[in-house]
Amino acid sequence: MNIEKNNTEIIIYKPQDFDVVQTLNCGQIFRFVIDGDTAYVCSQDKRCEIQFNADKIVIKTKDVDYFYNFFDLDRDYSIIKNTLRKDRFLKSAVDYGYGIRIINNDAFEMIVSFIISANNNIKRIKNSIEYLCVNFGQNKGVYYAFPTLDQLKQATVEDFKKAGLGYRADQMYETIQKLKQKDILNLKQMKPDDQFKFLVSLKGVGEKVANCIMLFGLGVKSVFPVDTWINKVYNKLTNTVTKDRNKITKELTERYQDLSGFAQQYFFYYFRDNKLS
DNA sequence: GCCCAGGGATGCG
């Protein structure tokens, strides 16, 4: 993969380790649109337009450095994939999701987004997040920015219910009201164990959501979020019928170590669409 | 009408 960068574009030639559709569709990003061979992706108050085909990916944006890091373009995924392909559970999943990259998104946006994600489906999650952007985020012309913490502090429980959060509205309200800008800054300086402890202290954040926030919002790759899909996959692969997510999390984290986050994404993407055989 | 969705909080033993 050969990458060029200038003030307005990132150009990736022969992108064998980056598939735009796979990366956007594997459940780590909620603010994007795919329209044929073009994609539009938002993060925080920023946006990029991506034109892609089998030979070349062009990312157009005012924030080149931000999206270079966002798509994790300094990391060599071929090494990771070669390692994980040796795992008998993962070979076909890695081959299938060969172009997945784990994005480096904004921590606050991930906290809000994954509180909404709990016991929810992706379409509804996207709709709720979009509602919050339109009603509380800055109007940037062709899109709305994700609301800042101060902007979301203006939202009431009723506002969150209008956004479709249902019973999560109370949790969201309490977490937003208690959260301070400084907490987010501190979070980025903490060790993973302390990040986890802080995150699960927030209302609406349990172990799985905390792990997602760490993986997608704090760059911690040694976590393995276990959701309903991973639970199903685990039972299938190990021929068991457990619902003990703590046990699954512990086992898979020990199995994949520092590559846990990558392994989890390959699993999730491959098995989500009923590819359970 | 039932089941499910990238689960979490609460209460009970």
Added chain:
DNA sequence: CGCATCCATGGG
């Protein structure tokens, strides 16, 4: 501790 139950809401 582990475990069961409830929780809004829309789509299949």
